[in-house]
Amino acid sequence: MTTRLTVLGNPGHRRVTLFSAAARAAGLPEPTVLPWLDVLRGRYRLPEGGLLRIESPGEDPQVDELLRGPVLGASYAPTRVEGTAAWYAGVLTALRGLAEQPAVRRGEQPAVRPGVRLLGDPEEIAVMFDKRRAHALLAAAGVPVPPALGGEVSGWEQLRGRLAEAGLHRVFVKPAHGSSASGVMALQFGPRGQLLATTSVELADGELHNSLRVRRYRSEREIGAIVDRLAPDGLHVEQWIPKASQSGRAADLRVVVVAGRATHAVVRTSAQPMTNLHLGGARGSLDLAREAAGPAWPALLETAERAAACFPGSLMVGVDVLPTSGWRRALVGEVNAFGDLLPNLAGLPGGPAEGLDTYGAQLAALLHLAADNRPTNDLSTNDQITEPAR
Amino acid sequence: MTVNDHLGRFHGLPIHDFTPTGDPRRLPKPGDAAWRLSVEYDAEQGFPELWRSLLDTVDPAGIRAVVIGPWWSGDYSPVDTVIATITGDAERLPALEAVFLADVTYDECEISWLTLGDVTPLLTTFPGLTELAVRGGMDLVLKPVQHEKLTALRFESGGLPAEVVRAVGGSELPALERLTFWLGVGEYGGDATLDDLAPFLDGARFPALRHLGLANSELQDEIAAAVAHAPVVARLRTLDLSMGVLSDEGAAALLEGQPLTHLEILDLHHHYLSEEMQQRLTDALPDVVVDLGEPEEADEDDDRYVAVAE
Numbered sequence: 001m002t003t004r005l006t007v008l009g010n011p012g013h014r015r016v017t018l019f020s021a022a023a024r025a026a027g028l029p030e031p032t033v034l035p036w037l038d039v040l041r042g043r044y045r046l047p048e049g050g051l052l053r054i055e056s057p058g059e060d061p062q063v064d065e066l067l068r069g070p071v072l073g074a075s076y077a078p079t080r081v082e083g084t085a086a087w088y089a090g091v092l093t094a095l096r097g098l099a100e101q102p103a104v105r106r107g108e109q110p111a112v113r114p115g116v117r118l119l120g121d122p123e124e125i126a127v128m129f130d131k132r133r134a135h136a137l138l139a140a141a142g143v144p145v146p147p148a149l150g151g152e153v154s155g156w157e158q159l160r161g162r163l164a165e166a167g168l169h170r171v172f173v174k175p176a177h178g179s180s181a182s183g184v185m186a187l188q189f190g191p192r193g194q195l196l197a198t199t200s201v202e203l204a205d206g207e208l209h210n211s212l213r214v215r216r217y218r219s220e221r222e223i224g225a226i227v228d229r230l231a232p233d234g235l236h237v238e239q240w241i242p243k244a245s246q247s248g249r250a251a252d253l254r255v256v257v258v259a260g261r262a263t264h265a266v267v268r269t270s271a272q273p274m275t276n277l278h279l280g281g282a283r284g285s286l287d288l289a290r291e292a293a294g295p296a297w298p299a300l301l302e303t304a305e306r307a308a309a310c311f312p313g314s315l316m317v318g319v320d321v322l323p324t325s326g327w328r329r330a331l332v333g334e335v336n337a338f339g340d341l342l343p344n345l346a347g348l349p350g351g352p353a354e355g356l357d358t359y360g361a362q363l364a365a366l367l368h369l370a371a372d373n374r375p376t377n378d379l380s381t382n383d384q385i386t387e388p389a390r
Numbered sequence: 391m392t393v394n395d396h397l398g399r400f401h402g403l404p405i406h407d408f409t410p411t412g413d414p415r416r417l418p419k420p421g422d423a424a425w426r427l428s429v430e431y432d433a434e435q436g437f438p439e440l441w442r443s444l445l446d447t448v449d450p451a452g453i454r455a456v457v458i459g460p461w462w463s464g465d466y467s468p469v470d471t472v473i474a475t476i477t478g479d480a481e482r483l484p485a486l487e488a489v490f491l492a493d494v495t496y497d498e499c500e501i502s503w504l505t506l507g508d509v510t511p512l513l514t515t516f517p518g519l520t521e522l523a524v525r526g527g528m529d530l531v532l533k534p535v536q537h538e539k540l541t542a543l544r545f546e547s548g549g550l551p552a553e554v555v556r557a558v559g560g561s562e563l564p565a566l567e568r569l570t571f572w573l574g575v576g577e578y579g580g581d582a583t584l585d586d587l588a589p590f591l592d593g594a595r596f597p598a599l600r601h602l603g604l605a606n607s608e609l610q611d612e613i614a615a616a617v618a619h620a621p622v623v624a625r626l627r628t629l630d631l632s633m634g635v636l637s638d639e640g641a642a643a644l645l646e647g648q649p650l651t652h653l654e655i656l657d658l659h660h661h662y663l664s665e666e667m668q669q670r671l672t673d674a675l676p677d678v679v680v681d682l683g684e685p686e687e688a689d690e691d692d693d694r695y696v697a698v699a700e
Contacts, residue, residue: 241431242497249394325430
């Protein structure tokens with residue numbers, strides 16, 4: 001099979017080069033890159049056929065400034081936390097515009113019709129990039145998630161009142177459209193009403209900046225100022241549930257689910273409430289996690305698969321699984337549309353992607369699905385992913 | 391810094407997390423584990439029910455060690471119910487030797503926000519107790535006691551009330567070999583003074599003492615200076631002055647005081663010592679294990695922090 005592959009991404013970004021490398025390794029032609037910048041500006045032409053993979057628009061200075069610059073004005077800086085609503089609106093408008101072009105073939109339309117087929121569904125990406133909607137979707141499907149506050153958060157005073165009303169005194173406050181822990185605040189009220197906020201947000205001259213250092217704020221004035229600055233972009237608030245630990249650090253799992261099956265998993269550990277690597281998180285040991293979970297391990301992976309099943313149009317999602325209660329149970333934190341940037345991570349032993357990295361696993365699944373002309377997330381558990389033809 | 395680790399072992403025993411729904415056939419023998427009880431965030435049953443379940447599942451007469459994790463779900467609740475529940479069953483627990491209250495990390499509750507209470511009944515109700523550890527400081531109360539068996543006593547706190555320190559100083563603990571205080575900071579209620587520590591330094595009150603920890607203090611330099619001339623030191627095998635704001639001033643006082651060469655371990659981890667002073671210490675104490683881990687740096691003198699406060 002000689003499927004033509006195009007990647008909507010940021011040229012030169014690791015996500016794009018790693019996928020290209022995986023395509024070459026699978027014996028496929030070098031993917032063409034469709035730059036996000038062009039798509040966002042509305043100046044692009046779609047390929048006439050083949051598959052179009054949608055990659056993250058993140059981590060590109062020009063893309064970021066194009067999306068958030070207008071709302072932040074002269075005070076724009078790449079480190080700024082605010083402006084995620086504009087970022088979200090810009091990305092979604094562009095994706096929807098792209099999907100509606102006549103050259104795009106819908107997943108369910110027969111292969112004989114010409115056109116490029118989208119890998120991924122803009123509407124599912126829209127949900128995954130809105131933590132409030134994603135949480136609601138998962139909860140409605142019976143996937144275990146931390147209890148959320150729900151509803152709009154307009155500012156600090158209102159949030160404080162609503163938390164008190166709900167009896168919540170340990171929560172994560174997250175920008176609804178944020179990523180990589182940007183703007184995330186672990187907020188706690190003490191037994192005597194004391195406040196403590198742990199966050200990588202740096203408040204400087206009334207502006208919020210991302211920092212590599214996790215700070216602790218105790219004054220209501222500062223915490224309120226941060227929340228008030230974050231609120232206009234939309235906030236998702238959910239209960240902070242203690243995570244299982246590994247070697248004395250809080251741990252969670254990123255599970256990559258490809259075509260419905262959990263293919264890759266990494267343990268992320270941290271001495272902070274946030275486990276992101278750039279904030280001092282570190283990869284933990286999968287063997288130790290497996291051992292700690294014991295008989296509950298398959299259920300942890302299954303939880304990730306159940307979350308992924310809420311996004312049937314997505315070939316791949318990265319699910320943040322929060323083990324609780326000494327690894328015996330798990331909650332789903334987030335589902336990431338672009339949660340596969342885990343270079344050189346080998347597939348789970350005994351799983352469908354053993355020996356493949358996350359990109360290789362997706363290509364293998366694609367080739368397998370293409371052979372059967374099935375939609376992208378329809379791979380029953382009995383299927384074997386076969387080596388692609390070369 | 392915060393408390394990040396759950397205990398791996400306690401009282402020389404591996405921890406076993408007890409869950410009411412676990413398979414009873416997979417349980418260790420009652421005396422082969424330290425039984426950890428924690429109320430989960432969404433538990434419908436409280437601590438008393440969990441405790442009842444433990445005693446119904448595991449032969450209480452064989453239980454040697456108990457570790458209490460988070461005892462609340464939802465809102466904060468004082469620890470009094472926990473202590474009353476455990477002490478209420480004292481007659482069924484003839485073998486109980488060790489209690490750890492509370493094995494709670496920052497991910498569950500900040501150490502200074504743990505709402506404690508009067509822990510004296512744990513000692514007065516269990517004359518066979520040999521080891522007691524208490525984490526947290528808020529509302530913590532201890533009254534002077536007489537206890538013949540207690541060999542190890544430990545208070546971990548971001549702010550340990552002076553009343554508690556004084557109560558230990560005023561207690562009759564003839565068997566006490568290991569005593570550790572994380573004194574903490576004034577901001578979180580750690581208001582003990584050097585005078586309050588005097589009973590632990592004069593060497594007269596605790597004849598069996600072999601380990602002394604006066605740690606995690608804002609007064610670490612002053613404590614070091616007092617220890618340098620304290621009679622108790624000659625009897626110690628291990629001395630712990632770690633986790634505080636120890637600077638060259640305190641370390642110099644230690645070096646200028648009585649000999650420390652008889653110690654097996656001098657724990658100074660988390661300190662503000664210059665490299666030169668660290669070298670002086672290791673040169674002067676070649677046969678002592680001197681823990682100089684976690685060196686901290688301060689830009690200015692008031693920029694020094696204890697390891698665990700919040």
